[in-house]
Amino acid sequence: MSGKRPKRAKKKPKDEAVYYASICKDKGGFVAKYINSFKGRGVFTSSHFNKGDFLIEYRGEVINKEENERRLKLYDNELEVFLFEFRFDGKQLWVDAAKEDDSLGRLVNDDHLNPNSKMKIITVDEKPHLCLFAIKNISPGEEIRYNYGDSEWPWRNQVTSDTAEPASLVCDDGSKTQTVTSDTAEPASLVCDDGSKTQTVTSDTAEPASLICGDGSKTQTVTSDTAEPASLVCDDGSKTQTLVSHIENLMS
Structure with missing residues (x-):
């Protein structure tokens, strides 16, 4: 047994x-x-x-x-x-x-x-x-x-910095870019879906700040006095839209 x-x-x-x-x-x-x-x-x-x-x-x-x-x-x-x-x-x-x-x-x-x-x-x-x-x-x-x-x-409906995922940008094709924060003096960057990075370009002029893409092209911020969030205009004319109310929040 x-x-x-x-x-x-x-x-x-x-x-x-x-x-x-x-x-x-x-x-x-x-x-x-x-x-x-x-x-x-x-x-x-x-x-x-x-x-x-x-x-x-x-x-x-x-x-x-x-x-x-x-x-x-x-x-x-x-x-x-x-x-x-x-x-x-x-x-x-x-x-x-x-x-x-x-x-x-x-x-x-x-x-x-x-x-x-x-x-x-x-x-x-x-x-x-x-x-x-x-x-x-x-x-x-x-x-x-x-x-x-x-x-x-x-x-x-609340997007907050206390959540596990960082705020993102939603592109016209549905893809997302993710913010990369940094403790250094270098400006924050955006990581694209293809792995390339965009870098903020600060300016003392009246012109709005731009983003330099990995291929060397620039995107330009579009400011707005309306309730709609600011967008990014790409070289091909498409727009990305922020999920937070001010694009400056992503770059701080």
Whole structure:
């Protein structure tokens, strides 16, 4: 006879969600980390998860519409985002996870473009629980993200230097150029998709500053008094448009 013990059968994702929801605890394999001043904290994996796996419950107090409206009058903008709206058994309800506790679900960040998990309603003892399930394989070290919904969340349109990606210029063909910052006295450059660099040319004259491309041609900045952002006019007449309100921000 073999001395090996048989492996314990893995629970189905839904059954696992029911179990952890019933004991009000998070399962292992996750850690909360501070990201930056823009995103705050986030939840990252410390082990591998497969597509379809149960991840985390968005745990909090289930409240009705009247109580939600009362709390909205008391909460500031930072707390309002913890009110998760959903429908259950024909009723409009909210999970209020504003209270700071040891649960991780309340710290999972929004990503409406490339989420790796999805929220589903699981019923335990006739009560709703909001649980996240993986919609793709997730490797150790990845941040858990899901789509908060169709609301116009303010951070979705905000471009800030605190984000992980630097501001870019979008060209007419859809390609991007990326700013290269420097601590030296040399002016900042732009790295093009083909690997060449453009260099800023400062001027004491009234003429606007230009960019010298890798092939020696120049682009010229076009200033504007309108609300539209400044653009760059290339030698072939095409324009690039900045994603920030002032081109000077990219060169500072």
